Amino acid sequence: MKKRTLLAATFALMAIASQSNAAEDTAFDAEERYQATCFACHGTGAAHSPEVGDQIEWEIRMEKGMDTLVQNTISGLNGIMPPRGLCADCSDEQLRAIVEFMVQSSL
Ligand code: HEC
Numbered sequence: 276m277k278k279r280t281l282l283a284a285t286f287a288l289m290a291i292a293s294q295s296n297a298a299e300d301t302a303f304d305a306e307e308r309y310q311a312t313c314f315a316c317h318g319t320g321a322a323h324s325p326e327v328g329d330q331i332e333w334e335i336r337m338e339k340g341m342d343t344l345v346q347n348t349i350s351g352l353n354g355i356m357p358p359r360g361l362c363a364d365c366s367d368e369q370l371r372a373i374v375e376f377m378v379q380s381s382l
Contacts, residue, residue, distance in 0.1 A: 305372040312362040313373060322355050334382035341378070345371045 281346070309317075309327075316324040325332040336344060348370050351358035359365055 303369050303372060304375040305369070306360065308365065308369065309373050309376055312365075313360050313377065317377060324356065327377050327380050330381055333378055337378060337382070341371075341374070344378070345374050348374055 279365040288292065314327075316322055317327050320329075325336060327333075345367070348360055349358065349367060359370060362370065362373075362375070
């Protein structure tokens with residue numbers, strides 16, 4: 276009997292856990308998308324990209340203002356930052372959320 280109660284509790288917990296996962300899946304996860312698309316360059320400094328975590332680099336870039344950084348992300352920069360950072364299905368708002376995540380992780 277005790278074993279069965281434990282089993283029921285385990286299933287209940289599993290149901291709760293999978294429900295919260297489903298909720299997260301529908302919400303846009305800026306960090307996850309950063310890892311999937313931008314990290315290849317911005318996590319490694321490839322092609323001289325500003326590396327996330329490099330405070331001075333991002334302080335200097337932030338002097339242009341968040342709107343300019345987002346605009347340059349959307350249209351690309353100097354032929355080396357690809358338009359939309361190669362995230363073809365990211366909306367402008369989602370790109371902004373990723374840029375905010377990158378800046379917050381660096382400053
Ligand atoms: C192929 C490599 C590459 C990928 C992928 C990439 N970037 Fe970049 N990014 C760069 C490089 C290189 C620069 C620096 C460009 C320069 O200053 O001339 C840059 C610059 C930037 C800047 C600073 C813009 C400014 O005005 O100074 C932002 C913000 C940015 N990237 C966001 C992103 C986001 C968000 C993604 C993913 C959705 C992404 N990047 C994906 C290479 C990349």
